[in-house]
Structures are given as C-alpha cells and as structure tokens.
Amino acid sequence: MENFEMKECKVVLENCTPKKQIGLSAEIHHEIQESNMLTTRTKQKILTDLDKIRSIEIENYQSVQREKILSEVVSSEISYQWQLTILKDYFMAPLKAQEILTNDEYDTLFCNVRTISNISSELLRQLKKKNCVDAFSKIVPFLKHYSVYAYHYKASLQMLQNISKKNTSFTRLLEMQESRPEVRSKLSALLITPIQRIPRYCLLLEQLIENTPSRHSLYLPLFELHKKVESVALHLNNLVEDQENAQLLLEFQRSLLHSFPSVIRPGRRLIKKGILTVISPIDKKCKRCIVLMSDILMYCKIKKNDVNLPNSLKCSGIYPLNKCKLVKNLSKGAFTINCEDESLTAYHEHASEIDDWVKAIEDRIKQYLTERKTLRKDSSGRRPVVDKRNLGQYQELGVSPGVPRRKRLISDQDDMVGCNNGDCTVYNNTKLIWTRPVKRRCIQDNTEYTTVTLEKTPLMKEQDCLFPLRELAQKNIQLSNTTTSAPNTNDNKVNAENNISNEVFVFGSDAPQSRGFTFSMKSVFNGLKNSVQKLFRFRR
Structure with a gap:
C-alpha cells in the first residue's frame, strides 16, 4: 500500500447570519452619491x-x-x-x-x-x-x-x-x-x-x-x-x-439564635449577606456573617458551619446606616465602617468580594439618605449597639431604646375617664390619675399647666407660679388681723380676702404685708412626710 501523508486541515467559519438586504433605491442612492457623473441639480x-x-x-x-x-x-x-x-x-x-x-x-x-x-x-x-x-x-x-x-x-x-x-x-x-x-x-x-x-x-x-x-x-x-x-x-x-426578599428575611430570622433580635419589619429588605473576616476591639479577629439590609448593617457570630440552619447565628452588633461612614482601603482588600464611636474593619482574601461589598454599602447608604429626605424619617436617636445588655432593650431593631418617658398627672378632676382601669391613686381625698406620656404644654397657661388639682378652697382659686408667696402673705395678714380689736376683726378679714385673693404678691410693694420668713421643725417633718407619701404613693 502507498503511504499517504496526513496534512492539517483548517476550516474557517465565517458569520453565516444573513445581513439585512437594502432596497434597490438605497443602492442607487449610494452609487449616485459616490460618483460625479451628474450635475448638482440633476443629482438633487x-x-x-x-x-x-x-x-x-x-x-x-x-x-x-x-x-x-x-x-x-x-x-x-x-x-x-x-x-x-x-x-x-x-x-x-x-x-x-x-x-x-x-x-x-x-x-x-x-x-x-x-x-x-x-x-x-x-x-x-x-x-x-x-x-x-x-x-x-x-x-x-x-x-x-x-x-x-x-x-x-x-x-x-x-x-x-x-x-x-x-x-x-x-x-x-x-x-x-x-x-x-x-x-x-x-x-x-x-x-x-x-x-x-x-x-x-x-x-x-x-x-x-x-x-x-x-x-x-x-x-x-x-x-x-x-x-x-x-x-x-x-x-x-x-x-x-x-x-x-420576604422569604430571605424569614430564613435569616430563623437562623438567628432564639430568633433574636427581630429583623422583620415593613419596608425592610435584605441587600447582601456573606462571611468576612472582622477586626473589632470586642471581637478581635474572627469570621463573622455580615448582613446588609435596607436601613441597618448587622454582623453575627457563626455558631454552625451552615449559616442558613436555625440558630446558626448570634447577633453581635447593629449599625444604623444613616450614621455610618465607609472608609475604603482596597489596596489591602479591606474596608472600615465608622458609626459614631464604634468601628468595624472587614476584609476578604478575594479583592473582588471586597469591591462588591464596598459598592453595595455605598449605594445603599446614599439611597437610604435620599429616602429619608422624602419619606417619613425613623428615629434620629439611633446609635450603634455592640453590647448584649443594650441589645436586649431594643424593642425594634436599630431604634435606640432611649429613656422611657414618665407618666404625668391629669390636671382636672373632671378628666377622670381613665380611672376605671385602676391606674389611679388616692391622696389627701383626691384621685391622682397616671396617664400615658403626653406632649408638654407651655407654662404660661396657668390652668392647663397645673399638675395636681386638690379640692378648691377660697385660698386656692388661682394656683400660678407665685401662689406659695401669695398664700404666705395671706396667712401673715390673717395673723395680723387676729391681734386687732374684736369689733373690727370681721371687717378686716373681708377686706383682706377681697384685696388679696385676686392679686399677685409683688416684692417691694407698699402694701401692709408681712414678708417675713418663719421656720419650725414641725413644718420640716410634715414636708418630709408628705414627700415620702407622694414618692411611695401611700393610700389612706
């Protein structure tokens, strides 16, 4: 048999997709434009x-x-x-x-x-x-x-x-x-x-x-x-x-230890989730699961190998995005998040992963700040939390617990609608009703600003900021009237009531009022007794 020489065969595949054919008028138009055979008027x-x-x-x-x-x-x-x-x-x-x-x-x-x-x-x-x-x-x-x-x-x-x-x-x-x-x-x-x-x-x-x-x-x-x-x-x-997104949030909620804290709330979205190496003063250097949401950034301790399993994560810190600032250090493959007095540094062995995180966090912070300008704002008192004790006080994730507002007393005896629920106290034959926190009122309105209303007497018709001085002056006048003669006692009392009840005590006035100050141990102990009774809400 003859020996056949095998040669390499190359096949060049060209683009076989048919091009869109132009019409005949378009071809003629192109040829006329390229040639100079016709005059300008004829060509036009x-x-x-x-x-x-x-x-x-x-x-x-x-x-x-x-x-x-x-x-x-x-x-x-x-x-x-x-x-x-x-x-x-x-x-x-x-x-x-x-x-x-x-x-x-x-x-x-x-x-x-x-x-x-x-x-x-x-x-x-x-x-x-x-x-x-x-x-x-x-x-x-x-x-x-x-x-x-x-x-x-x-x-x-x-x-x-x-x-x-x-x-x-x-x-x-x-x-x-x-x-x-x-x-x-x-x-x-x-x-x-x-x-x-x-x-x-x-x-x-x-x-x-x-x-x-x-x-x-x-x-x-x-x-x-x-x-x-x-x-x-x-x-x-x-x-x-x-x-x-609701399914992702629900799965993340189940993965938190004892489902704490609650991350499901209206409008919240889960943007990005991943495992990074975190450096912080508290956690030192370790692997943490970072979760970026629409309004907060959370990092969690990893309890199990699979972070999607129930009770596989434990929340370690929450940073509100409206107070976060991102510092990029892409040369070292890391980024730092500063939130008030707290900071968090994270890095990854792959630089592309850090690039994705930096872009996602920056975009979300800008978008969130834009949304806060047009939508109803959340509490501006949000602050980062990395302490377990403070984390437990959070009723709503990312909202600062703050200081609870105290209950205030109703000023009018007629407004005792809420006393049926048992949230009232009887003191000196007067019911004091503890109500929910209300908006503070201006102190210039004397009748509305009064916190406690006792049984009204002729001496307590007007209780304003100078009422204690007027009461003291009236007592001194009554004492002075008792020293006068018996036939003139009743007339003096009537005149004192008519002149003093609707007037304000003024320092340096020419009125015959005694402005002295008396001190007795009995009044001091009575005052302490009343303060203790008010403090512990003793009932008679």
Whole structure:
C-alpha cells in the first residue's frame, strides 16, 4: 500500500447570519452619491425621488411587519388559552373531583387560574372583533389580577414540591396526566405561563411600536398602551422580588439564635449577606456573617458551619446606616465602617468580594439618605449597639431604646375617664390619675399647666407660679388681723380676702404685708412626710 501523508486541515467559519438586504433605491442612492457623473441639480432631483421611493418601501415593509406582529399576538393568545385550558381540564378538575388535595392546598397550588383564564378569553374575543389597541385598552385594568397569582407563585411551587413528596395519590395522578398525548407538558411548566404572559405582551407591543411610523394614527395610542402594560409588568416583578426578599428575611430570622433580635419589619429588605473576616476591639479577629439590609448593617457570630440552619447565628452588633461612614482601603482588600464611636474593619482574601461589598454599602447608604429626605424619617436617636445588655432593650431593631418617658398627672378632676382601669391613686381625698406620656404644654397657661388639682378652697382659686408667696402673705395678714380689736376683726378679714385673693404678691410693694420668713421643725417633718407619701404613693 502507498503511504499517504496526513496534512492539517483548517476550516474557517465565517458569520453565516444573513445581513439585512437594502432596497434597490438605497443602492442607487449610494452609487449616485459616490460618483460625479451628474450635475448638482440633476443629482438633487434624482436623490429626492429616490428618498420618496425608499420611504414608500419602508412604509410597506413596516405594514407587512405590523400584520405579522398582530397575527402573532392572536396566535400566541390562542396558544396561551389552550395551555390554561389544559391546566383546568386535566389537572384542576380531576384533583377537585377526586378530592386528593385539601381546600387550602388546592387554593395555594392553583390560586386564581380561573380568573386569569377568563381575562385571556375576553382578550382573545376582543382581538378577533377589534384592533389591537382597542382590545388591550379594555383588558388592561383587569391585568392586575395577575399580581395575585405572581405573589403566590413561589408558595405554589413550594406546595407542589411538598405534595409530590408526601401524597402518593397526587404523584400518581400527576404522572398519568402529564404523559397524555393531549397534554405533553409538566404541571410546573403550565404554572409558570401566567408569569411569562405580561412580559410577552410588552415585547409584542414594543415591536408593534417600532414598526409604526410616528405620523400614524395608532402610534400615540400604542405608546400609551405600552406604558400601561409595562407598569403592570413592573408591578409584577416588584411583587415577585418582595416575595423573594420576604422569604430571605424569614430564613435569616430563623437562623438567628432564639430568633433574636427581630429583623422583620415593613419596608425592610435584605441587600447582601456573606462571611468576612472582622477586626473589632470586642471581637478581635474572627469570621463573622455580615448582613446588609435596607436601613441597618448587622454582623453575627457563626455558631454552625451552615449559616442558613436555625440558630446558626448570634447577633453581635447593629449599625444604623444613616450614621455610618465607609472608609475604603482596597489596596489591602479591606474596608472600615465608622458609626459614631464604634468601628468595624472587614476584609476578604478575594479583592473582588471586597469591591462588591464596598459598592453595595455605598449605594445603599446614599439611597437610604435620599429616602429619608422624602419619606417619613425613623428615629434620629439611633446609635450603634455592640453590647448584649443594650441589645436586649431594643424593642425594634436599630431604634435606640432611649429613656422611657414618665407618666404625668391629669390636671382636672373632671378628666377622670381613665380611672376605671385602676391606674389611679388616692391622696389627701383626691384621685391622682397616671396617664400615658403626653406632649408638654407651655407654662404660661396657668390652668392647663397645673399638675395636681386638690379640692378648691377660697385660698386656692388661682394656683400660678407665685401662689406659695401669695398664700404666705395671706396667712401673715390673717395673723395680723387676729391681734386687732374684736369689733373690727370681721371687717378686716373681708377686706383682706377681697384685696388679696385676686392679686399677685409683688416684692417691694407698699402694701401692709408681712414678708417675713418663719421656720419650725414641725413644718420640716410634715414636708418630709408628705414627700415620702407622694414618692411611695401611700393610700389612706
């Protein structure tokens, strides 16, 4: 046999995707522009005619494309309706008839599929009767029913997995129905079709707008319709993200030791979670699980190898983001977070991981500060907490416990509505009602600022800031009146009451008032006794 020499064979693969062919008028236009065979006036006239021909070609092309897109809208809606019909006839109806699932499991698994099917049927009927814009304009308000399905979609998939493992009857029925030639589809694939339908509407409307000239009568209605459908699709995406974030927060809450502290609150989102090496004055140098949320940064001690297991993390510190400042040290692969008098330094062996953390923390701090300018602000008294004793005082995560406000006394005897609950004290035959903390009032309002109202006597009609001095002056006048003659005693008392009761004691006045000061041990002990009784709230 002859020896054959083997040579290397090289195959060069070029891009085989066909390019979009330009029209004949465009080719002629290009050739005329490149050559100088014609005069300027003749060239301008020919080019103008070619532009008109090319615009007509573009309009014809867009018209053909619009017809194709509209036919695709109808055909895709027919296919979608058929999938929903299979879901109802071959899965929902048999499961309901044989009572394999409980009512709660059935409702969780299929949610509002029948409502969505009715909306699709009506849209298909409108598309066959009217144009695309009128049909969608009538159905768009009802597309919000998809949000209910999107919100429960994750729970539906979880329920499907749980039932498939536990319920043998359901598994047997599922295998039998999925193998039928009419079905030829998995139940999980059918359940995801409503989630994909609204984005499909947006894509078809975008293609329809691209192939509609701006001077067309349907251009503006199509543009407005696309905005409405796009808002529905954005709402659905936000619902799915919120559901996923709620699930992440719930899993993180379970991973905390004894589920403390509580991290689940309205509006809070989990941004990033990971394990970094932390250097701090308290924890020294060790591995910690760092969790970045929408308003706080938390780092936890790792109790188990898998941080997603229950009771695998223990909270070590909480930093409110509105008081955090990030200091980058990317050359050493680390960053430092300063929060008032606390600081935390973290690093990772991979520099890219630190870059991601720095970007996530910086973006979240900026966004959070922007949100605080427009939304209702949280307590400005937030401060970092790294002490277990202070951490236990937190009723709400990240909010400083502060100093509890004291209860204040009601000033009027008529306002004793709250005494029925037993939160009142009887002192000197007077009920003192302890109420919830209220807003402080101005001291210039004498009648409202009075904290305790006793039984009113002629000597206590007006209790303002100078009442003790006026009372002392009145007692001195009464003592002086007793030293006068007996016939004039009553007249002097009446005159003293008329002159003093409504006047304010003024230092240095010419009135015949005694401004002396008397001291006795008996008054001192009586004052101490009254103070002790008030302090311990003794009842007589």
